[in-house]
Amino acid sequence: MEISSFMANNLQQLRHTFNMNLLDGSLATKAAQSTVMLKDFEAAQQAVQAQHPTSGHNFDLKG
Structure with missing residues (x-):
């Protein structure tokens, strides 16, 4: 049972990676x-x- 929990943890880490x-x-x-x-x-x-x-052709001068 302990080996299975280690394998499940490794599988979870592998999926995360x-x-x-x-x-x-x-x-x-x-x-x-x-x-x-x-x-x-x-x-x-x-x-x-x-x-x-x-642009540049006409100038509008108001004074």
Whole structure:
């Protein structure tokens, strides 16, 4: 009976370790995907830099 309780404790620790490793892997994957998404967004924003249609052409002086 004592061996069975040791085995149950080891199984519980093994499950906990497996779940923690699975969670760590998932978090690392999500962090990597977020980094790639932000870099893609930054590149897309740089490609879309549009000039203001009237910027620098007219001056409004009120005195």
